[in-house]
Amino acid sequence: MTLPAGIKDDFPLLDQKFCGHQLVYLDSANTSQKPQVVIDAMANYYQTSNANVHRGSYELAVKATDALEGARAKVAQFINADSPAEIVFTKNATEAMNLLARSWGQANLNANDAVVLSEMEHHANIVPWHMLHAEKGIELRWIPVDKSGHLDLSNLDCLLDGAKLLSVTAMSNVLGTLNPITELAKRAHQAGALMAIDASQYVPHVPTDIAALGADFMVFTGHKMLAPMGIGVLWARANLLEEMPPFLGGGEMILNVTKEGFTTNEIPWKFEAGTPMVGEAVGLGRAIDYLTDLGMANVRQHEVGLTAYALRTLTERYGDKITIQGPTEPAERGGVMSFLYGDVHPHDVAQVLDQKGIAVRAGHHCAKPLMDVLNLSSTTRASLYVYNNESDVDKLADALATIDDIFSF
Amino acid sequence: MVGLEDLYREIILDHYRSPRNRGELAVPPARRVEGFNPLCGDEIILYVHVDDNNVIEDVAIGGQGCSISQSSASMMSVAIKGKTLEEARKLIIAFKGLMSIHETTIGGDGRESDIGIELDGSADNVKLGDLEALRGVVKFPIRIKCATLSWNTLAQALVEPTVA
Structure with a gap:
């Protein structure tokens, strides 16, 4: 036991x-069910700490901001990220993958640039790339799945030749297959491509050390790991986030706005336009504590x-x-x-x-x-x-x- | 408590085991229309041959799906074969009426208006016969879309331009 x-x-x-x-x-x-401690933590946030974040000068607003940023720090530690600045909160893993495609993909992919996926991907790691194919003419290549439910890597070098990104699930939501992410990341990098992981089925179930996995981007969602629906995560290396253009525009993601234009906030807030999901972040932080205790x-x-x-x-x-x-x-x-x-x-x-x-x-x-x-x-x-x-x-x-x-x- | 016997009535299982009018028809003269349930991947491929007198001379059903979607399609094919377009439309209205209470509340897809068929009471006296066996499906709201898949597909086939 x-x-x-x-x-x-x-x-x-x-x-x-x-x-x-x-x-x-x-x-x-x-989706996972929620332990009472997560439900209580969210209720407690609304009973004691709710205010808008990064805006108010009063103590309550500081408390709310600490709750949000405290949750971000817990996420960073949970996956062994270098810094909380590498943790971008999104609505879910799907939005995180769309952020990657819209921001990094729009800026870095041009006609005929190849993105390599696998045949065992969730639609969330397929459709955003289909959309870039339709808009920009990027090429999609597919790692086949063999009869045993594993990725067939026999042709991987050929698939990666000239590719800009390899984006693969860490664990299949249909087959359960755990994919060899460390090896895939290494081979992607050898080929000059970046590596993204859909870790929606992985982070909730397997000790996750993003440094050891060696990827450049990772998406996952809170609701599959005992946290509420409505919060997901994009993790990316800080230098990549720095170079990526913003995703959604609005409050929070700016340093300055004039009639002529705007300048973007620092990472990760550059990617978090509008009032964020603070209660959900608190729930995610508490779920991480619960999982860490287990x-x-x-x-x-x-x-x-x-x-x-x-x-x-x-x-x-x-x-x-x-x-x-x-x-x-x-x-x-x-x-x-x-x-x-x-x-x-x-x-x-x-x-x-x-x-x-x-x-x-x-x-x-x-x-x-x-x-x-x-x-x-x-x-x-x-x-x-x-x-x-x-x-x-x-x-x-x-x-x-x-x-x-x-x-x- | 709602029991499975309300859903899996013997006549439904019979049509599932031995689907009627299974196959394909030559297009033309038949029309071919596909229907999908994106939630579960069930699909119906419906062939309808309407003759010069606006009578449904032949029907064939292809595709795959669960017991409810397949038996509903099979029973529908029997019910509409030999009927006029007008009679078939009334059957659609009557059947959708049988299912409608819940369909619109469970993420209803607004298909009634898309297909130009309104539940206006004009089919109140239509006899559904064996199709009545599907009444139990409304007790399992998630399965209503299984039962209506073939009927929505038929409605789509009937609003397409008349065969030249």
């Missing part, structure tokens, strides 16, 4: 019934163990009837398990599971190019986090048996 036995009790939402059954929440790759190494160990148990249990009970996508080795993957159950449509699988109080996601998981490669239209996806345990997996396994009562033909 690497995490405290009573950890579920920290999450008030989990203590309720759906369809007459205790909720079994297996959709954390979609220990991210323990979180990872818990998930590897539970993923191994789930893969074993489902395979032993259902054999060939269940097809689980992605790597078979728990150490090579996270706790995201996309599967097919016989030829029953994933929506119908999810519907039957819902009747047992089990929450899973069915669909294409915002990764349609990957689904095309896998030749699937959708999958059912069960995903694990700190509050899940073997009993949750057992309930999933039990509930799958009831599908045959309806769809055995």
Whole structure:
């Protein structure tokens, strides 16, 4: 037992019934639930510290500003960034990736410049680049996914030849695959390209040391790591942020505005136009404290163990009837398990599971190019986090048996 | 408590197991229209052959999806085959009426106005027959879009210019 036995009790939402059954929440790759301490921290901010930040001269405004900047410092420390100045708050990971494409991409990419993606990307790391392709004629290249659910790197040198950016997920939200980011960053740099990571499924689950990963940009989101919806992060090396043009224009992001023009604020505020999401930042800071107290190494160990148990249990009970996508080795993957159950449509699988109080996601998981490669239209996806345990997996396994009562033909 | 038996009625599962009018038609004379549910990736490819007398002479259904979207499409194909365009439009209105209470509240996509079909009560007396079995879907609001996918696709096919 690497995490405290009573950890579920920290999450008030989990203590309720759906369809007459205790909720079994297996959709954390979609969004995570929040511990009471995060909910309390946000309430406390609004009860004691709320004012607009970086503006007021009174003490309350200083308190609010400290709350925001304190959260930024916690994020920087959590991912081992050099400085809080490298942490740009955004609405979510999608906005962070759009910021990267709009700001760095607009300034640095021209017609026929290549951006290398992988076939296992979430739409958030595809569509912003499609938009630059449409606007500027940049070229998109794709690292293929092999049958085992890993990236096929056999042609990587060719793909990186002349490329300006390699942008890849650190962990697939469909396959669970952990990608070799350190190696990819090294090879991108050797080819003269920069390296961006979509770490939305990684930072919440794996100890993250951005210095060791060696990337230049990283995006992730708060709501998948026990924090509220509405706050995400773009991390980038300070020298890159310094050179990047602003993203949104308005208050906060300026040093001076005249009728003739404006000058931009220092980083990271240069990229944070308008009143920021201070309460959400406080929630993210508290979630980081909570995860740090658990220990991210323990979180990872818990998930590897539970993923191994789930893969074993489902395979032993259902054999060939269940097809689980992605790597078979728990150490090579996270706790995201996309599967097919016989030829029953994933929506119908999810519907039957819902009747047992089990929450899973069915669909294409915002990764349609990957689904095309896998030749699937959708999958059912069960995903694990700190509050899940073997009993949750057992309930999933039990509930799958009831599908045959309806769809055995 | 709402049970799954409200959703997975026997006749629905029968159409899912053995879909009617599955296949393709030659285009022209048939029209081919695709419908997608972007949330789940379900797709319907609908072929409708309307003859010179504005009668739906033949229907074929392609695509893939869950039990509700596929059975709804299958039942629809049976219901509209041999009907006039006017009768088919009334069936669409009646079926959408059966589903409409929730569809507009669950992120309704405003398709009714897009396709020029309004729920105006003109189809109040239309008999839905077997399609009534899909009534239970409204108890599962997320699945309403599965049930209406083929009907929205049909409505789209019928507002396109009449075959020359």
